[in-house]
Amino acid sequence: MQVDFYHLTHRPLARALPQIAEKAVGGGARLLIVAEDAEQRKAVDRMLWEYRADSFLPHACAGDGDDAIQPVLIAGDVQAGNGARMVALVDGRWRDEALAFDRAFHFFGDDAIDAARAAWRALGERDGIDRRYWKQTDRGWEQAA
Numbered sequence: 001m002q003v004d005f006y007h008l009t010h011r012p013l014a015r016a017l018p019q020i021a022e023k024a025v026g027g028g029a030r031l032l033i034v035a036e037d038a039e040q041r042k043a044v045d046r047m048l049w050e051y052r053a054d055s056f057l058p059h060a061c062a063g064d065g066d067d068a069i070q071p072v073l074i075a076g077d078v079q080a081g082n083g084a085r086m087v088a089l090v091d092g093r094w095r096d097e098a099l100a101f102d103r104a105f106h107f108f109g110d111d112a113i114d115a116a117r118a119a120w121r122a123l124g125e126r127d128g129i130d131r132r133y134w135k136q137t138d139r140g141w142e143q144a145a
Contacts, residue, residue, distance in 0.1 A: 001099060002130045003123055005116060006107045010136040013090055013107055017044070018051040020088060020105055025057065025071045030084035032101075033059075033074045035091040041074050044090060048072065094119035099129070 006016060017033070024031040035041045041061060048059050059072035067073055067081030078087060078097035087098045088105040092112030098104040108116045123129050135144045 001102060001104070001128055002132065003098070003104045003106060005120060005131065005133045006105060006141075007113070007116070007133070007135045008107060008109045010138065013044075014047045014051065016107065016136075016141075017088060017090060018048060018057065021048065021057055021059070021072050022055075024086050029086055030070075030080075030082050031072045032078070032080045032082065032084040032087045033072065034076070034078055034087060034089050034095070034098075035074070036076055036093065037091060038076070040091055041076060044074050048074075092116070099126075 008016065021031050033044055035044060045059070045061055048057050057072060058070065059074065060067070060070045062073055062075035062081055068083065070082045073080070073082040073084065075081065078095050080087070085102040087101045088107065089095060089098060090107045092108040092115070094106055094115065106116065106119065120131060120133065123131055133144045134141045
């Protein structure tokens, strides 16, 4: 199981998340995006509609239709109604339920750095978890650990 920690320091989630979602869907995978706050879920929905004028990324919010057919599903909890094996936690909060997936993306800003560090340490003590820490730089994403 791979867990990628994405520390948002230079660019907002709106620049990072769509790229990951595009790669997942382009590779034939499904993605669950999790944010507890309803307003943040609405913002993610808008972001995925508007991030590029020349492309379309099929997605929906959980409960708005047939969750099972959605390549990308936005939800308030870690329940993959679309059968996703990848999960993106975008509200800065780590959830151990993400460990049931094949891959997890944990996005957090400076306001959640202490919690992210605690999650990093806790995951380091578990078997079968490959952790990667990505930090934004002026040149883009760099793997820091």
